[in-house]
Amino acid sequence: MLTSQRKSLILDTLRRDGQVIAKQVAESLSLSEDTIRRDLREMAAEGLLKxxxxxAMPLSPELPDFSTRKDVSxxxxxxxGAKAxxxxxxxxxxxxxxxxxTAEVTRQLPRNFGFTVVTHSPTIAADLEHHPTAEVIVIGGRLYKHSMVATGAAAMAAISQLRPDLFFLGVTAAHPVHGLSTGDFEEAAIKRxxxxxxxxxxxxxxxxxxxRVSACQVLxxxxxxxLIVPEEVTQAQLAPYRSLNAAILAA
Amino acid sequence: MLTSQRKSLILDTLRRDGQVIAKQVAESLSLSEDTIRRDLREMAAEGLLKxxxxxAMPLSPELPDFSTRKDVSxxxxxxxGAKAxxxxxxxxxxxxxxxxxTAEVTRQLPRNFGFTVVTHSPTIAADLEHHPTAEVIVIGGRLYKHSMVATGAAAMAAISQLRPDLFFLGVTAAHPVHGLSTGDFEEAAIKRxxxxxxxxxxxxxxxxxxxRVSACQVLxxxxxxxLIVPEEVTQAQLAPYRSLNAAILAA
DNA sequence: AATTATCATGCATTTTCACGCAATCCTGTG
DNA sequence: CACAGGATTGCGTGAAAATGCATGATAATT
Incomplete structure (x- = not known):
């Protein structure tokens, strides 16, 4: 295993769990704790973690998630969301x-006519509590906490029974050759x-x-x-996608 | 559990409840009170709490009004919740x-060992996003927005496949003769x-x-x-329930 | 005033840490 | 191909941190 690989794994763990325990990482990678500790020390010096x-812990616990990851974009x-x-x-x-x-779609759903929303995310469902006209159907299953969506056989079966008109898909990466992808295998299967x-x-x-490319391809x-993309994206960037028959909506 | 994590947990509790009780934290984390007290001492030295x-209490005593108003119920x-x-x-x-x-139960679930939580409420599921040890299973179905729980045939079927060890039931009314009841027919059926x-x-x-009595009997x-009831409830009030074989836990 | 609960301190134990050193692996060059 | 130079890793060492327990002090309750 490459050092850089190990370090990005540590960062992933940190993002996912909000914490990294040196001993656990060492064990799961069959390496000495010294090596991991060295990594952590170096990454702390680079300002990647605390x-x-x-x-180790994320630099400023959880709130950068809100303020950085959220505010920037x-x-x-x-x-x-409005376009969708x-x-x-x-x-x-x-x-x-x-x-x-997709949570932003939730907040901008039409309020002047009725429709049905299906979701496998309890967070999205909870956001719809006060929506006046949306009928909500929740897909159940084992909750994958990282992205807060129901997964597993039960979720798959429940989805099979529905034929939605529209699906608003969220992924972590899109690439002309490698397609739309996300970080978790199970999640990718559900999305697909x-x-x-x-x-x-x-x-x-x-x-x-x-x-960009993530580990597991969805489609x-x-x-x-x-594809619904921000209007700032240049035509040059979009050209490879356009040639794949994908309609492109700028928002 | 990392020390820094524990400290931020204490701060969270402080923000949420307006107070922290050393003994409770120690118990819920399976640590000695000494450790917690040490944390509190250090955090007080850092000016994070009083x-x-x-x-411990928050520094700014903004809540004395709040706590008296709202704290009663x-x-x-x-x-x-803690008792449950x-x-x-x-x-x-x-x-x-x-x-x-039952949302209060969610907030006080043990954090020092693993267990599985099943719920048909997306709100409850969303609250469990940051719980460290709980496996969460969501029951899907048509969302009854008034109480924010999944209902209907799909929910019934999903529930049938599980055999939980414990069910924490919430109702709107309890009566020695008319039993436990709630306002919605469908909801009562699900609870039952x-x-x-x-x-x-x-x-x-x-x-x-x-x-008291509501429209639809659950059980x-x-x-x-x-029954889990507040300790203020008098023995006289409880007597009719006690005679029905119900164990009564005062909290 | 008596009793109980909570607290601070010192100490012992365990865990985690940083540093130095040696072994190993990779790389590139003669 | 051989070998030097650098990087990476694991281990040993003593230091630092974290935790729990015992003890006497202090605060709260009765």
Missing amino acids: RVHGG LAAKRRL AGLIRPGQMIFLDGGTT HIAHSSAETYVLLTGEKLD PVADVSG | RVHGG LAAKRRL AGLIRPGQMIFLDGGTT HIAHSSAETYVLLTGEKLD PVADVSG
């Missing part, structure tokens, strides 16, 4: 993926299944996700009905 | 009903079904719910394993 006794996400919400027609059944991007069950699938993509780009 | 006998709910959470044993499967009372699927059922009852009082 060293604490026993392991919040305006863009809002516009994506504008596609909805009365009486349709909409499937909303989990994640911060929802897309196959739905009449149309639109991907919401903030600019920084373009031309090829050509398999979705369209 | 040390008081028995625990909230504090009672908290104690009910104390019944949980490692590895068990717990079903949590929806509602504000969960109770029948579970090995043991405990009802959380704040004082004002005693000797007779005799059908549950026990």
Whole structure:
């Protein structure tokens, strides 16, 4: 295993769990704790994490998630959400993926006509508590806490019974060749299944996700009905996607 | 558990409850009170909180008004929640009903051992996002927005496949003759079904719910394993329930 | 005033840490 | 191919930190 690989693994763990325990990492990688500690020391010096006794913590606990990850692209996400919400027609059944991007769709859903929202994310469902006209259907299953979505056989089975008109998909990366991808295998399978069950699938993509690749592919780009991207993205960046038959909506 | 993590947990508790009790924290984390006291001392030195006998308080005493106003029934709910959470044993499967009372159970779940939480409330599921040791299973179905729980055939079917060890039931009314009841027919059916699927059922009852009746009966009082009530409730009030074989736990 | 609960301190034990050193591996050059 | 130079890793050492327990002091309650 490469050092840089190990370090990014540590960062992933940190993002996912909000903590890293040196002993655990050492054990799971079959390396000495010294090596891990050395890594942690170096990464702390680079300002990537905060060293604490026993392991490491994110730099400023959790709030950078809100203020950094959210604020930076919040305006863009809002516009994506509004664009997506504008596609909805009365009486349709909409499937909303989990994640911060699709959460913005939730907040901008139409309020002047009725429709049905299906979601496997309890967070999204909870956000819809006060929506006046949306009928909400929750997909159950084992909760994958990192992205707060239900997964597993039960979720797959429940999804199979529905035929949504629209699916708003969220992913962590999009690439012309490697397609739309996300970090978790199980999650990717669920997303794929929802897309196959739905009449149309639109991907919401903030600019920084373009031309990137994550571990598990969800779908090829050509398999979705369209990409919704911020208007700042240049035509040059979009050209490789355009040639894949994907409709592109700028928001 | 990392020390820094513990400290931020203490700060969270402080923000949420407006107070921290050393003994409680020690117990919920399976650590000695010395350790917690040491933390509190250090954090007080850093100006993060104000040390008081028995625990700690926030620096700015913004809440004396708050606490007196709201705490009467909230504090009672908290104690009910703590009592309920104390019944949980490692590895068990717990079903949590929806509602504000059971939400307090969620916040006080043990953090020092693993167990599984099942719930048909997306709100409860969302609250468990940052719980370190709880495995969460969401029951899906059509969302009944008034109480924010999944209902309907799909929910019933999913519940049928589980055999929880404990069910913490919330109702709007309890009466010795008319039993435990709630306002919605569909909701009552679901609660009843969960109770029948579970090995043991405990009802959380704040004082004002005693000797009242709502439209739809969930279960007779005799059908549950026990009632969890605030300690202020008098023995005279409880006598009619006691005679129904219901164990009564004062919190 | 008596009793109980909570606290601070010192000490012992365990865990975690940083440093130095040696073994190993990779790389590039003669 | 051989070998030097650098990087990476694991181990031993003593130091530092974290934790729990015992003890006497202090605060709260009755």
